[in-house]
Amino acid sequence: MKRAKRFLQILMLTLFIISSAPQITLANTTEEMSQEEIFNARMELYQKMEAITQVPWHYLAAVDTYERGLRRAQRDRPREEGFISIFYDPEIWAGPINPNKEDTDPLSISLFNGIGLDGNGDGVASPTDDEDVLYTFAHYLEQYGFDEDDFRIALWDYYQREQSVSIIHGHAAVYEHFGTLDLDDHAFPIPLNYNYSYKNTWGDRRGWGGRRIHEGTDIFAGYNVPVRATAYGKVEVKGWNMYGGWRIGIRDLDNVYHYYAHLSGFEKGIEEGSIVSPGDVVGYCGSSGYGKPGTQGKFPPHLHYGMYRDNGFTEWSFDPFPSLKQWERKAYQDRKKKK
Numbered sequence: 203m204k205r206a207k208r209f210l211q212i213l214m215l216t217l218f219i220i221s222s223a224p225q226i227t228l229a230n231t232t233e234e235m236s237q238e239e240i241f242n243a244r245m246e247l248y249q250k251m252e253a254i255t256q257v258p259w260h261y262l263a264a265v266d267t268y269e270r271g272l273r274r275a276q277r278d279r280p281r282e283e284g285f286i287s288i289f290y291d292p293e294i295w296a297g298p299i300n301p302n303k304e305d306t307d308p309l310s311i312s313l314f315n316g317i318g319l320d321g322n323g324d325g326v327a328s329p330t331d332d333e334d335v336l337y338t339f340a341h342y343l344e345q346y347g348f349d350e351d352d353f354r355i356a357l358w359d360y361y362q363r364e365q366s367v368s369i370i371h372g373h374a375a376v377y378e379h380f381g382t383l384d385l386d387d388h389a390f391p392i393p394l395n396y397n398y399s400y401k402n403t404w405g406d407r408r409g410w411g412g413r414r415i416h417e418g419t420d421i422f423a424g425y426n427v428p429v430r431a432t433a434y435g436k437v438e439v440k441g442w443n444m445y446g447g448w449r450i451g452i453r454d455l456d457n458v459y460h461y462y463a464h465l466s467g468f469e470k471g472i473e474e475g476s477i478v479s480p481g482d483v484v485g486y487c488g489s490s491g492y493g494k495p496g497t498q499g500k501f502p503p504h505l506h507y508g509m510y511r512d513n514g515f516t517e518w519s520f521d522p523f524p525s526l527k528q529w530e531r532k533a534y535q536d537r538k539k540k541k
């Protein structure tokens with residue numbers, strides 16, 4: 203018993219020494235930077251490419267942001283090494299019949315019909331070099347032209363998926379609207395000065411009909427309590443849905459779709475295509491749904507809040523409860539600071 207205790211003490215001491223020793227491993231440059239420094243570095247790259255190719259920076263930011271979301275959602279995609287997340291399959295980059303899948307010679311890449319280009323004139327075309335990758339995509343877009351329709355067509359040819367086109371197009375609108383990349387903030391959907399309650403109900407059997415599991419968190423609150431956007435994004439859907447009643451769907455820059463259902467009505471001026479900030483009122487709490495348009499009162503008023511992530515192929519629901527808790531905690535902290 204004594205020896206075990208002694209062993210534990212030594213172990214703890216060793217762990218302490220290891221953990222307090224200076225980091226020997228070379229950390230990735232991006233890991234040592236603040237979020238703001240990363241945004242600045244990224245913006246510099248986008249604007250540099252805009253100067254070279256005339257492709258607007260917010261198009262490049264939109265594609266890059268979408269691809270960053272895919273890297274987070276798809277397990278087999280590697281994490282980016284630099285600031286840019288656009289991912290090229292080595293085979294596409296080097297050329298499908300190129301015997302050297304890791305080819306970075308611009309000349310032989312082009313000979314084998316690869317698409318990789320040298321964006322910074324260093325004589326190398328590398329799929330992990332930010333400037334080469336961004337230039338390669340900008341050059342692709344450039345060939346289609348520079349207005350919104352050209353952009354959509356280029357995206358369609360590239361992704362062959364309407365959902366991807368729509369999400370990226372939305373990201374571009376958000377970036378153009380705010381003129382910055384610093385759009386990470388979130389808000390709790392119900393203002394703290396109203397009465398509300400919620401618990402983790404994700405995955406429960408639906409209380410009111412339907413066969414699927416409960417894909418969201420129900421936040422109970424009174425009729426006409428304001429419902430607010432939780433993230434920066436674009437209103438993708440607004441209107442009636444048989445189960446959701448009056449509902450609104452907002453896509454954020456993480457490719458996440460935020461779904462607000464059972465509303466009593468919408469905020470004036472909020473339409474499909476509207477750009478919103480976290481905290482903007484988008485609608486009001488109600489009990490609409492489970493019937494033809496206008497049906498309400500079949501259950502107590504509440505906000506059904508759902509989150510869906512797009513992974514480039516499909517979209518799936520994940521539990522919004524931890525995010526809600528985090529945003530709520532932050533809202534209480536901010537309120538305390540103001541006092």
Ligand SMILES: [Zn+2]
Nearest residue numbers: 418419420506
């Ligand atoms: Zn619900």
